[in-house]
Structure formats: C-alpha cells, structure tokens
Amino acid sequence: MLALHDDLSDFAFAIVQGKESSPQIVTAYRNYPAAVAMEIYRNNYRGNLHDALAGAYPVIKQLVGDDFFRFLTREFIAQYPSRNANLHHYGVELAGFLTAFAPAQTLVYLADVALLEWACHVAYFADDEVPLNIHKLAQIPPERYTDLILRIHPACRVVRSHYPVAAIWQAHQPAAGCDFHIDLNSRACIALVSRKDDVVQVAELAEADADWLHAIQSGVSMGAATDSTLARHPGFDLPAALQMLVAQHILTNFNLGATT
Amino acid sequence: MYPPANPTLPCTAGIGLRAPHYREVLRDLPKLGWVEVHNENFFGGGAPLHTLLKVREHYPVSLHGVGMGLASSTPLDEGHLTALHRLCDAVQPAMVSEHLCWNAADGMVINDLLPFPYTTEALEHVARRVQQVQERLGRQLLVENLSSYLSFTHSEMTEGEFLAELTRRTGCGILFDVENLYVNVRNLGVDAEAFIKAIPAEAVKEYHLAGFSERDGCLVDTHNHPVYEEVWKLYESVLRHIGLRPTLIEWDSDIPALSVLMAEAAQAQQRLKDCHACVA
Structure with a gap:
C-alpha cells in the first residue's frame, strides 16, 4: 500500500468527517494556523455539493427559501457523501431523503x-x-x-x-x-x-x-x-x-x- | 512522445466560458482569441455538448478538467476517462488539461482540488497515471500547478521540481496558473522565482489568471474577482522568463457580465503585446 494512500485517507476523513488531520500536515503558516486551512477545505467540500444541489434543484430552493435549503442540504450532505468526481451525478437521493426529512413534512409535495x-x-x-x-x-x-x-x-x-x-x-x-x-x-x-x-x-x-x-x-x-x-x-x-x-x-x- | 495538440491555441488571451454566457457568445460572436470549458459540464452530452459544438465552430476550444484526480490513491475512474475520450473526439480541442491534485481516497470523493506531499513515491504514482491518461486520449495532457492552503512536512521536493520531473518522465505539458503560484507564495511561503526557474519553459503551453479572496489570513482560489495588481506583476515577470503563451482569464463564481471578462482578457492581451515588443 502506498504511503501516499495513508496521507490522502487521513486528509479525506478530516474533510468529510471532521476528524483530526494528519500529523504530516504543517501546523502553522505565515498568516494563519492549519486549522483555518482545514476549515476552508471542509467548507469547499460542503459548498461545492450545496451548489451542485442548487443547480439540480432550483425549484426546491425557491419553494423552501435559501436558508432552509442550506440547512436541508447540510443534512443531506452529511447523510450522502459524494461518490462521483462529476458533480452532476450528485443528489439523486434527494427525493427519498425529503420523504423522511421531518422538518419538511408539512410540504407534502416536496x-x-x-x-x-x-x-x-x-x-x-x-x-x-x-x-x-x-x-x-x-x-x-x-x-x-x-x-x-x-x-x-x-x-x-x-x-x-x-x-x-x-x-x-x-x-x-x-x-x-x-x-x-x-x-x-x-x-x-x-x-x-x-x-x-x-x-x-x-x-x-x-x-x-x-x-x-x-x-x-x-x-x-x-x-x-x-x-x-x-x-x-x-x-x-x-x-x-x-x-x-x-x-x-x-x-x-x-x-x-x-x-x- | 505525444505530438502537441492540433489545432493549437493562438498565443492570445481567452476566457473561461461558463453557462451564463453561452447564449450571448453564440448570439454576438464577440472577438475572443479562444475559450476554455470545464470537461465535466459536457460529459453527459445532451444540451451542453450541443452548445459547445456550436461554440467550437467559431472559436478554438481548450478542455480543462477538474475531476480526474491525477494524484488520488484510488484507481483512475474508467467512466471519467471514457467520458473525456468521447468529449475529445467530439470537440477536437486544442488543449486538454488537468490539475496536479487528488479528489478521492478510501471510497470518499471530495469534489475539490486537493494538495498532496511531493514525494518520489507520489511522483511515480502520478507519472503512471498521467501516462495512462495520455495513452487513452492519444494526446499530450497539460498538468496545472495547484493553489494550496496547506503543505506536508515530508515533501521531498517543491511543486516546481515535481512538475519538471513529471514532464520529463511523461512528456506532459504544463499549464502554469500564475494566480495559483501567487496564492502559494502568500500562503505557504513558496519562492516564486525558484518555481519559475524549476519548470522547463518549453513545457509550458498555457497560462491561467484569476482573482482570489481572503479568509482569516489565507488566500482562497475562488475565481470571483478581477486579477489583482500583484498577479499582473507576477504574470509580466513570467512572460519575460518563460515566454509568450495563450493566456486564460478564469472566473467561476459571482460570474460578471461578459464585457467584464473581455476587459480582463484585453488587459492580458496588452501585456502579451508589450512583452512581445520587449523580447523582439
């Protein structure tokens, strides 16, 4: 197994699941600590998936409003991590997710x-x-x-x-x-x-x-x-x-x- | 190894073409040297590909990937490769490029451009994969330097040295993103001059320029702003040391009016012209 594999795996878990990052990552830079960098990567990860969902589901976004859509996608992303490098494949499970999503149960048609x-x-x-x-x-x-x-x-x-x-x-x-x-x-x-x-x-x-x-x-x-x-x-x-x-x-x- | 792409990009300024401008570009056919698009937006074929093929009738097109994950520890995604091959056949692009980064490990995919340690092991791994892509496409791949927010303690070489060795081993070209280098200078303390010296000038086939933003002291490669003055300065220095190359203005979020992008491209064009005068 590649040593590279371990580095990337640690990094991936730190981004997707919020785990501690690898000790192999430099901890402090000239203008910020490593924690800032890690948070940027975590935000990018969620932000890119949020944008992919917003692109595929513009009507849902209008129906529930931007803030609720952000909340809803955050929950969805936590349950359904990305599996494909092409973002256009992301989000097929949203309808199923919404069926069981308690905060949106009053919107029966969603x-x-x-x-x-x-x-x-x-x-x-x-x-x-x-x-x-x-x-x-x-x-x-x-x-x-x-x-x-x-x-x-x-x-x-x-x-x-x-x-x-x-x-x-x-x-x-x-x-x-x-x-x-x-x-x-x-x-x-x-x-x-x-x-x-x-x-x-x-x-x-x-x-x-x-x-x-x-x-x-x-x-x-x-x-x-x-x-x-x-x-x-x-x-x-x-x-x-x-x-x-x-x-x-x-x-x-x-x-x-x-x-x- | 692999012949350079044909037709080649003109040595002028182009723009990254994104969905909000498709209609306007096809209606008005503005004077643009060339355009670059993100591969993944056209993988499904359908309506987007139909649009791109119309664009291709009027402009040279460069294909720029964001999802290949050249350094990922999972095997290259066959579906992704097949889709890119199919797209190349349809579009006959002047250039095909990807990033020096990873996006998948342990079954997780992170749809982003992530840095990795520059080790000999990683070099062998990435070189194998670049070769695999080039063999599949039957053409040269350009590999782009990355903007990073962190680095690894056990890197054995700089990114510049890594890229230089990668081109030597695989015959790939380099897409030199000047803004990415600037971000790394500010974030990680990378030595810009050493980077420029490390990469072989003849392997550089294209430049990228864009704007960044700042978060808690860290420059973030958001492509949502005009090119900053410091980046224009660095670009001028790169032109003098490496030479004139096709140059792209990238803008990917808060996308402005097409005229704003064209004004940015005109600024790059002016610098190409000025530098041509200074080397002539």
Whole structure:
C-alpha cells in the first residue's frame, strides 16, 4: 500500500468527517494556523455539493427559501457523501431523503417536486437524438402501422404524483409570472419531461397517453401498445397522442419490428 | 512522445466560458482569441455538448478538467476517462488539461482540488497515471500547478521540481496558473522565482489568471474577482522568463457580465503585446 494512500485517507476523513488531520500536515503558516486551512477545505467540500444541489434543484430552493435549503442540504450532505468526481451525478437521493426529512413534512409535495427536478436534470444531460420525421412515418403503408416499433428520446421521463407537480414546476421557471394559484389537492398529475433542442420542458400527460407511452417504452409494437391502451381507456385517441408526442420530441425513430 | 495538440491555441488571451454566457457568445460572436470549458459540464452530452459544438465552430476550444484526480490513491475512474475520450473526439480541442491534485481516497470523493506531499513515491504514482491518461486520449495532457492552503512536512521536493520531473518522465505539458503560484507564495511561503526557474519553459503551453479572496489570513482560489495588481506583476515577470503563451482569464463564481471578462482578457492581451515588443 502506498504511503501516499495513508496521507490522502487521513486528509479525506478530516474533510468529510471532521476528524483530526494528519500529523504530516504543517501546523502553522505565515498568516494563519492549519486549522483555518482545514476549515476552508471542509467548507469547499460542503459548498461545492450545496451548489451542485442548487443547480439540480432550483425549484426546491425557491419553494423552501435559501436558508432552509442550506440547512436541508447540510443534512443531506452529511447523510450522502459524494461518490462521483462529476458533480452532476450528485443528489439523486434527494427525493427519498425529503420523504423522511421531518422538518419538511408539512410540504407534502416536496419529494415529488424533487423527483421531477431530477428527471429534468437527467434530461438536460441525456444524449441528443434526432426527433421523428413525420413525413418518413407517412411513407409506411397504414396496414403496417401495427408492427411499428417506436423509439423514445433518451431525455424522456415520466413522473407520477398525487400533487400537481407539473404546475408547481412551471410556476417556478424564470419566465413564469409570480402571480399563480395552485390548489394542492386539485389533482394527481403525470408529468412528462422532454428536451427540445437545449431546453428541458415539462408537460402533463393524460392517463391513457401515459399508458400507451409506457407500453411503447417497454418495446412492444404500436399495435400491441394501442390494443392494451384501448382495452383500459376506450376513449384513447391515437392520432392525437402521436401528434403530441412528436411535437414534444418524445419519439425519435421507428422500425418495422420482427416481422420485416 | 505525444505530438502537441492540433489545432493549437493562438498565443492570445481567452476566457473561461461558463453557462451564463453561452447564449450571448453564440448570439454576438464577440472577438475572443479562444475559450476554455470545464470537461465535466459536457460529459453527459445532451444540451451542453450541443452548445459547445456550436461554440467550437467559431472559436478554438481548450478542455480543462477538474475531476480526474491525477494524484488520488484510488484507481483512475474508467467512466471519467471514457467520458473525456468521447468529449475529445467530439470537440477536437486544442488543449486538454488537468490539475496536479487528488479528489478521492478510501471510497470518499471530495469534489475539490486537493494538495498532496511531493514525494518520489507520489511522483511515480502520478507519472503512471498521467501516462495512462495520455495513452487513452492519444494526446499530450497539460498538468496545472495547484493553489494550496496547506503543505506536508515530508515533501521531498517543491511543486516546481515535481512538475519538471513529471514532464520529463511523461512528456506532459504544463499549464502554469500564475494566480495559483501567487496564492502559494502568500500562503505557504513558496519562492516564486525558484518555481519559475524549476519548470522547463518549453513545457509550458498555457497560462491561467484569476482573482482570489481572503479568509482569516489565507488566500482562497475562488475565481470571483478581477486579477489583482500583484498577479499582473507576477504574470509580466513570467512572460519575460518563460515566454509568450495563450493566456486564460478564469472566473467561476459571482460570474460578471461578459464585457467584464473581455476587459480582463484585453488587459492580458496588452501585456502579451508589450512583452512581445520587449523580447523582439
């Protein structure tokens, strides 16, 4: 084992867990004692993780305010130390953490908003894919539609909540006005996250459309997805759903499945 | 060993390009020598990479990493290396750089740039890893000197000597952060002149400049302030001793208007020009 390993390990424990630092560290400098330096490293560690969370969860931060967000992230960071050198991976557990976080229990919708924000964060970094060319689809003979296997954009995510989280999210975007009224008990919500060019967007999905999208996402053909959706939602409107999903850049490509 | 990057950075002043300025830069295409971005912001691909590729159509781009942990005691992160390789393929950057620091030990990751003791053992360890990165990327890596708030009793050499030996062993280049050196002079009593003499001038491929802040007597490398007069003075001295190199203005927190960054870059550009006259 490297001697270097022991030095770094001691240093890491001193930063992350506040342990005594290594005796190998010089104790006093011209203008400050070593304790000042160690505190700067500890603050950097927490500060960088706080900033990563603030970047991924801007709506949560607005909902609870800067001070409470700082308190909340401090607790979160203590429970979930960083495991990845890329800060954009940090914070996936926040929704789960909020579910159990006693000081925020009155904000019943908070965990679901966090779930939606993480979906948006992932969508922002998801690979690019060319959206479906509707003219290409029009060249397929209608009798073959049932065999079509549709491909979903990697940025596409669906988040279900008992609360109107899509409306909450939209009301807290930079372009939104500050005058809004959301009735928390108004309705459950199925939020659809997608990305158009560089912009992540959140829309609401009807139950039938969500069922159909879920079936398509599981890889079944368009015919099978439509049959199973219609069995549960006789009013399902396939052309309208297709049009909406193409407009949202949810569908990217298709092939004619195993029968070709 | 590894050929220098192609296309090379112009020997002018560039700026660190951060998210708040993407839109403005792409809309107005201001006169900038080149730009540098943080690798990790583009690893996922997606929207950020899409933006960077548009920027790349108009400016030379240098890729600067903050997460490789060249001195970490855990193995190099394969996922990180793969993501960097993929990014290099997409962007075809003029330079690729990383810091002489560590960020992981014993399963803990500290998303910061941390100092380590400059021992022979550490030198062998870091040299192996620099080689591993260069082999994977098939290109030269620039390694940047670190700003530190503390030092180790059992260092066997200075950071300058460590970097000099690292370039000799691996063929890597040096990204000379002049502000980092200044911070170390003030914090740790590092000898600036000795540092400049220790590193081989021909290995230096790029300079960084930034502002710092102070906390309880310690200078902190916060990149949230214009370049201080003392750092400009040190930069002028570095230009005279090492030579003219592409120079970057970095600003990473409390990011100001693009015009402020461009004014800082213009100041660096003026010094490059003045120094060119003085050596010509």
